[in-house]
Amino acid sequence: MNTLYSPSALKAELNAKGWRLTPQREVILKIFQELPQGNHLSAEDLHEQLVGLEQDISLSTVYRTLKLLARMGILRQLELAEGHKHYELNQPYPNHHHHLVCVKCNKTIEFKSSSILQVGSKQAQEYGYKLLDCQLTIHAICP
Amino acid sequence: MNTLYSPSALKAELNAKGWRLTPQREVILKIFQELPQGNHLSAEDLHEQLVGLEQDISLSTVYRTLKLLARMGILRQLELAEGHKHYELNQPYPNHHHHLVCVKCNKTIEFKSSSILQVGSKQAQEYGYKLLDCQLTIHAICP
DNA sequence: TAAGTATTGAAAATTTATCGCAAATAGCCC
DNA sequence: GGGCTATTTGCGATAAATTTTCAATACTTA
Ligand SMILES: [Mn+2]
Ligand SMILES: [Mn+2]
Ligand SMILES: [Zn+2]
Ligand SMILES: [Zn+2]
16 A cells, blocks of 8 residues: 555645645545555546445546546556556556556556666656656567 | 568468458558658558548548557557557567657657567566567656 | 458447536635 | 635536448458
């Protein structure tokens, strides 16, 4: 569980940009923080999970919040399956990781690699880009 | 220019799976083979290019063909921009490469890295997955 | 060349995500 | 706490990308 962002830390970061902490945003972040490592949620997944918790948050707000948190660097947007995005906490080193995905059944395995992180920062630096995230996605077929 | 798949090689590979070589499929592959290195086409891009060449191929067929060629491993599907996919030839080593993408303006730089290819094949092997493609995508902001 | 099946084009449908707007509410000052 | 104001929400409408349906067409193979 990632405890980087307590509700008050989230509030501070939001308010610094003129945005507001709402119960919806707090609950959504909490769900990602309590999500077992290796799980990834789509907007629909998240919305269903909220309905299950009797948290009534509209699908529009789910989409808006996912986009906001990803742009703030709190969540990471992943392309693990066809047709929709998945999200997870954007964890810094040493929890930063990559994904091995089966293109047939979408089964996904996470793995860490400091050398990839090195390649990523070296390339960004070489072209003067400011690094935000680097993801190695391995498309493969599971046994 | 990639000459791995001549029309007859494409035909052989299609027929082996009970599929057929059509003029549409042949033309679409040719466009990718003649595309300058570093260019990436969306379905709409490709369709416009076909109209320019007075090749009358429906948008449905463009989508169907892109999906088919990608599943055959002939094309590579890339997530370089929000909202739509891009495609390029899936070139083996030593032309295999990765992408540094500006999330603000979508400017994309290609780079090669044999160490990433090594990480990719090692991970796939470790879990018994059959490797299809591995792509490092670096999200960053250009200067 | 004829039979049989895969493929195509065109339009409709589906899926994913965004938008407009009125009502609700967080942050702020008193 | 009570009001002020800009932000956020929920809802329905809308947009954009991709897929599907189906009748007509065209590959393959024998
Ligand atoms: Mn993950
Ligand atoms: Mn490329
Ligand atoms: Zn699988
Ligand atoms: Zn840029």
